[in-house]
Amino acid sequence: MLIGLLLALVAMVLNSVGALLQADGSRRATRTRPVAxxxxxxxxxxxxxxxxxxxxxxxxxxxxxxVQAVIGGSIALTAVAGARMNERPLGRNPRIAVIACLAGLVLVAASAGTDRPPVQSETVNVVLIATLLVLAVVVLVLRQFPRAWPLALAAGMGFGGSSLAVRAAHVEVGNGFSVMALLGQPTTYLVIGFWVVGMIGYSAALSRGDVGSVTAVFVVTEVVLPGIIGIVLLGDPVRDGWVWPFVLGLAIAVAGVVVLARTPPPRRPRVK
Structure with a gap:
């Protein structure tokens, strides 16, 4: 469990660094040198x-x-660093919203139980495949519009779906590991498909909005929706007596995201 927490913390820092690099790259894109x-x-x-x-x-x-709630700490790192990159400090409401997101995600992470029940793969696979197909269409449609937060929302669902597929995969560690067995199960391809859809949506959102607000909407969506689905579909446990703190944490985090989604992005010059 300790190793899992440490890896989640590393992922948190790397997610923030990746978001800032992608946002900066998006701003430098021109017709002759596209973002790709x-x-x-x-x-x-x-x-x-x-x-x-x-x-x-x-x-x-x-x-x-x-795991997703620990990674959610990237909200604060990205918001603060992004504000410095834009040479525009965070306003009062966005600062409060970021704090609310973090407080809510801390409650969510603290609510996690330690048991890991077996996953019923057939039902999970059907649900995940249908979700991936719908989400891919949604991202393609949303890319035709200028708003950033719907794309960030869809991207969060994409990366969250990838996490659910990883959780649902049957992988033997150690001497029992088999590459052919890994390649022979649908969840392997669902992991890749969700990741690609999420990356496309996230990159498009970063090119349209402020990196701090986009990351906040993306991360909390990545925690809330897949977290609930993980409890219902995969049987992920909540600690005894922590159901209400879990619900409260979700509510606070979502409220913070709503504020950030309604905050207009700062105007910034495009780098040529």
Whole structure:
């Protein structure tokens, strides 16, 4: 359990670094040098991939909502660093909203139980496949509009779906590990599919909005919805007597996200 928490903390820091690199790369994009060839944007994707690998290992030891809630600490890191990059300090309401998000996510993480019940893969696979298909269509549609927060919301669901697929996968560690067995189960491809959809949505959101607000909406969505689904679908446990703190934490975090989503992004010059 301790190793899982440490890996989740590493993923938290790397997620923040990746978001800042991708946001900076998005701002430097031009018609002649699109975002797909910007070195900082590509470096951000690489950092995000390493962060995801750390989170994937943590998910084999801890419930989905616990790992995602620890990673949610990237909200504060990204918001503060992003404000400095934009040379514009956070306003009073966004600061309060960030604190609310963190406080709520701490309650969610503290509510995690330690048991890990077996996963019923057939039902889980059907639900995840249907969700991935719908989410892919939603992201493609949302990319036609200028608003950032709906894309951040969809991206959070994408990365959250990837976490659920990791949690649902049947992987033998040690001498029983088999590459063919790993490649032979649908959850392996669901992990990749959700990650790709989430990355596309997140990159599009960063090109449209403030990195701090986008990351907050993205991270809390990544915690709340998959966390609830993990409890219902995968049987992730909540500690005895902690149901109400868990619900309260979700409510506080969502309230903070609503405030951040309604905050207009700062105007900033595009780097040429």
């Amino acid at each position: 060839v910007q070195p900082r944007f590509l470096a951000g994707i690489l950092v995000d991939l390493v962060a995801w690998l750390c989170a994937a290992v943590a998910l084999r030891q801890l419930p989905v909502f616990a």
